[in-house]
Amino acid sequence: MGIEVRHVTKTFGKFRSLDDVSFSVASGELVALLGPSGSGKTTLLRIIAGLEFADSGTVLLEDEDATDRNARDRGVGFVFQHYALFRHLTVFENVAFGLRVRPRATRPARDAIRARVMELLKEKGLDDVLVVVGGIIPDVDIPKLQAMGVKGIFLPGSPMQHIVDFITTNVRSRVGQV
DSSP states (O other), rough: OEEEEEEEEEEEETTEEEEEEEEEETTTTOOOOOOTSSSHHHHHHHHHHEEEEEEEEEETTTTTTOTTTOOTTTTTEEEOOOOOOOTTEEESHHHHHHHHHHHHOOOOHHHHHHHHHHHHHHHTTOTTTSOOOGGGGHHHHOOOHTTTTTSSSEEESHHHHHHHEEEEHHHHHHHHHH
């Protein structure tokens, strides 16, 4: 998903969180926003996702103006720092949840939901994992968004650290097996 941000400004009261921010990200490109706490990184991601609106400026998604579109119409997923998983549901049920609660007119058939969820879980190596536990939480949240057809996914701050920790542990265990 190509993203272009043009001259975005956002204030909260007298505090200016973003001041004339502009940048672009090509489709398929991986970008990290770096900066100290309170520098506006999460605010910028929330504006791109449609969870917050800029005071001024423009957000383009796939070369289309999305500035005034709500979050539902942007096709952008956001993995929050506090994950949106249901601990009482299995990994499969968490990923399938968004598809199952769609309005009947847009809800895929039960077999189609099962096939899509299994495909996503298999890609992540989670097809045999039943319960949601700490290290795999971000790995479940991402297929959950993909199942819903999200085009772009943002991972602010803390979720990235969990992924790094999980990958490090996974690589160490595989190296130990060699």
